[in-house]
Amino acid sequence: xxxxxxxxxxxxxxxxxxxxxxxxxxxxxxxxxxxxxxxxxxxxxxxxxxxxxxxxxxxxxxxxxxxxxxxxxxxxxxxxxxxxxxxxxxxxxxxxxxxxxxxxxxxxxxxxxxxxxxxxxxxxxxxxxxxxxxxxxxxxxxxxxxxxxxxxxxxxxxxxxxxxxxxxxxxxxxxxxxx
Numbered sequence: 304x305x306x307x308x309x310x311x312x313x314x315x316x317x318x319x320x321x322x323x324x325x326x327x328x329x330x331x332x333x334x335x336x337x338x339x340x341x342x343x344x345x346x347x348x349x350x351x352x353x354x355x356x357x358x359x360x361x362x363x364x365x366x367x368x369x370x371x372x373x374x375x376x377x378x379x380x381x382x383x384x385x386x387x388x389x390x391x392x393x394x395x396x397x398x399x400x401x402x403x404x405x406x407x408x409x410x411x412x413x414x415x416x417x418x419x420x421x422x423x424x425x426x427x428x429x430x431x432x433x434x435x436x437x438x439x440x441x442x443x444x445x446x447x448x449x450x451x452x453x454x455x456x457x458x459x460x461x462x463x464x465x466x467x468x469x470x471x472x473x474x475x476x477x478x479x480x481x482x
Contacts, residue, residue, distance in 0.1 A: 304378050307385050307407060308366055311414045315362040318396065318412075319355050326351045358412070366414040373416060380404045381416070392465050393458035395439075401468050406442075410452050421445050424477045425469050427462075438462040440469075 330347055333340055340347075373381070384402040392399050397409035406417040426441040430453060439453035440462070454462040470478040 304370060304382055307381060308370065311366050311409055312363065314409060315412060316359060319358055323351065323355055362412050365412065369414045369416055390468065392461035393455045395453040395455050399452065399465060408452055415450060417442055417450060419472065422473060424479060425473065427466055427478065427480045432456055440465065
């Protein structure tokens, strides 16, 4: 479980670092265009640091909460399967790991563990981004809980491989095209 948690936190910190660089570039542009804002440099810098620290803390808390719902057997299976060779595809703000017993996903700052045996069905749906249709998967669990995972606009083709794997693993009757 340590490797999963470490990978999640490292990739989330990398994502937050890229956000910080974006904030810094925007701040530099603002200071250049509006010299009166230069007196607020320290306050703005501290605000950015606080936002990023809270985002990192949020990610760590959510990862811990996701892991706390797992049983000892689940943790053992995840440790064995995650370290073995498995398929990994890009999703929106993260990646999806297709393991034998679980789907592990880092998506929008969340760490998700989806047990394969608890998936009732998977719906293939689409969002519109500009003129492009971007697929997302909606997992309907046997507990009536649903989990939506959107695919990346730059890697929309990865969804085809994920849905093919799901159809093979779950059966094509459980993988449906939605709205």
